[in-house]
Amino acid sequence: MRLQLSAAAALASLWMTVWATAAAEPTGDHADVAVRTSLYADDDATVISTTSVAVEGRATERATLRAHYVADAVSSASVDVVTAATGRWTELRSEVQGGAAWSDGTWAVTADYVHSREHDWASHTVALSGSRDLFQHNLTLALGVSAVDNQVGRAGDVTFARQQRSAGVDARAVWVASPRDLWSASYTVGYVAGYQASPYRYALVAGPAATAIGFPETAPDRRLRHAVTARWNHAVFTAAAVRSHARVYLDDWGVASMTAGTGLAVALGEHLEVEATLRGYLQRHAAFYQDVYDQPRRYLTADRELSTFRDVFAGARARWRGERVVVDAGVTGFGFWFAEFERLPRRLGVIGELGLRVAL
Amino acid sequence: MRRGRAVVVGVALAGCQGGLDAPRAPVALDRPYFDCRVQPVLTKYCAALACHGDADRFFTVFARNRLRLDGDEAQRNGFLGLDERDVNFAAAAALVDPEDVDASPLVRKPLAQAAGGAFHVGATRFGGADVFADTTDPDYQILSQWLHGATEVATCQEPGSNL
Numbered sequence: 093m094r095l096q097l098s099a100a101a102a103l104a105s106l107w108m109t110v111w112a113t114a115a116a117e118p119t120g121d122h123a124d125v126a127v128r129t130s131l132y133a134d135d136d137a138t139v140i141s142t143t144s145v146a147v148e149g150r151a152t153e154r155a156t157l158r159a160h161y162v163a164d165a166v167s168s169a170s171v172d173v174v175t176a177a178t179g180r181w182t183e184l185r186s187e188v189q190g191g192a193a194w195s196d197g198t199w200a201v202t203a204d205y206v207h208s209r210e211h212d213w214a215s216h217t218v219a220l221s222g223s224r225d226l227f228q229h230n231l232t233l234a235l236g237v238s239a240v241d242n243q244v245g246r247a248g249d250v251t252f253a254r255q256q257r258s259a260g261v262d263a264r265a266v267w268v269a270s271p272r273d274l275w276s277a278s279y280t281v282g283y284v285a286g287y288q289a290s291p292y293r294y295a296l297v298a299g300p301a302a303t304a305i306g307f308p309e310t311a312p313d314r315r316l317r318h319a320v321t322a323r324w325n326h327a328v329f330t331a332a333a334v335r336s337h338a339r340v341y342l343d344d345w346g347v348a349s350m351t352a353g354t355g356l357a358v359a360l361g362e363h364l365e366v367e368a369t370l371r372g373y374l375q376r377h378a379a380f381y382q383d384v385y386d387q388p389r390r391y392l393t394a395d396r397e398l399s400t401f402r403d404v405f406a407g408a409r410a411r412w413r414g415e416r417v418v419v420d421a422g423v424t425g426f427g428f429w430f431a432e433f434e435r436l437p438r439r440l441g442v443i444g445e446l447g448l449r450v451a452l
Numbered sequence: 453m454r455r456g457r458a459v460v461v462g463v464a465l466a467g468c469q470g471g472l473d474a475p476r477a478p479v480a481l482d483r484p485y486f487d488c489r490v491q492p493v494l495t496k497y498c499a500a501l502a503c504h505g506d507a508d509r510f511f512t513v514f515a516r517n518r519l520r521l522d523g524d525e526a527q528r529n530g531f532l533g534l535d536e537r538d539v540n541f542a543a544a545a546a547l548v549d550p551e552d553v554d555a556s557p558l559v560r561k562p563l564a565q566a567a568g569g570a571f572h573v574g575a576t577r578f579g580g581a582d583v584f585a586d587t588t589d590p591d592y593q594i595l596s597q598w599l600h601g602a603t604e605v606a607t608c609q610e611p612g613s614n615l
Binding site for chain 2: 246247248249250251252294296297299300301303305306307308312314344346378379380387388389390391392
């Protein structure tokens with residue numbers, strides 16, 4: 093039921109990925125091993141438990157190999173499904189990744205493959221990236237490409253099989269503007285082709301006698317997406333940094349959004365770092381989205397992630413660094429407010445995380 | 453000139469696809485055939501209160517002695533009203549795929565998967581059997597023929613109705 097929980101699962105996975113990536117730079121002589129676990133819970137009756145194991149090791153002086161395994165256990169009785177007579181459901185998603193990175197200190201290239209599988213979804217992702225440092229390593233230019241092949245199914249339905257493919261390009265520049273300032277800017281363009289509705293959801297259309305009639309969801313089979321992101325890390329005082337970012341997103345479904353966030357990280361002594369973060373998001377709905385449609389239309393969706401909404405994330409994190417061990421723990425609270433989704437006008441939740449990295 | 457060209461490129465890159473909120477093309481479905489032939493099939497197989505005789509379901513069916521629009525218990529076994537028939541007709545039409553009527557959920561959901569049907573929660577709840585074992589079932593044929601343009605005279609009498 094990935095399509096129903098795309099946002100929830102993506103959020104949990106995003107946070108795991110971001111922090112796992114941040115913790116993945118090998119510092120050991122031979123390899124690093126990282127184990128992370130997180131728990132997501134919201135008041136839409138959804139709980140997601142995620143556990144990952146990542147290994148990264150030096151193959152040569154310039155090359156590293158890496159792999160990870162992620163398991164998501166999802167239990168949900170979201171409004172998306174209880175009204176479709178499905179009731180609470182649980183499922184397991186598994187993801188394996190293998191990759192390699194090479195760097196000579198100026199040039200760097202990476203290649204990764206990811207395979208993800210759950211009972212109604214299978215995905216293959218290939219990603220390549222390259223970067224070059226310029227001006228005495230004060231400027232880094234990077235270019236990444238990725239391609240994803242998804243096979244979409246429906247739980248219990250052997251006759252339902254759809255394909256969804258996507259490709260993306262990310263161009264990025266990172267600039268060390270001063271000893272206290274690091275800037276980065278990126279542009280990402282992505283194209284998705286194929287099935288992009290949910291076989292589980294029904295859109296509501298105003299019917300006779302003030303009723304609402306359920307229509308199977310339909311969505312355009314192509315989508316072009318653009319995003320521009322800017323980041324600024326600024327050192328303050330002697331051992332603190334403010335990390336801020338802003339992002340603007342547009343696509344050809346009419347969705348437009350803006351994200352802004354900031355965080356303050358402070359080193360408390362030699363080993364301990366604490367960080368507080370705040371992020372806000374505003375979105376304008378897709379051109380074909382209506383909470384209850386006035387009449388049957390070519391495209392009908394009940395995806396609240398295509399509606400007008402805003403969300404806020406606020407979190408705190410602590411990281412302790414030993415000589416060969418890094419431990420971090422964090423908690424993030426969030427709220428979504430859907431202005432055009434009467435079935436769930438608000439969703440509140442929390443994500444707790446714990447990570448351990450050992451250098452071998 | 454250069455600025456204008458940049459604006460055009462920007463709009464082209466970020467602009468919406470055309471026709472995203474266009475109305476759906478109407479499906480030609482005969483109302484007398486529905487009232488006289490299809491409604492009895494829906495009443496017989498779909499309208500149980502634990503199934504689609506539930507106002508919280510996306511596909512809701514009103515029927516005598518089942519779910520009623522006005523909620524008046526004393527009238528539960530009364531004849532179906534025009535509003536209820538209108539809703540049933542609209543709900544059934546919503547499950548018709550105008551581009552491939554044979555793939556419509558209205559006929560694929562109640563059909564056993566072994567015979568080409570789609571997953572149907574109802575089949576898992578009542579002994580593992582779906583409504584229609586195969587496409588030769590006479591009641592399946594009624595639904596299918598309606599989707600393929602079958603018509604009925606306006607005076608057709610549904611048994612037990614006030615039509």
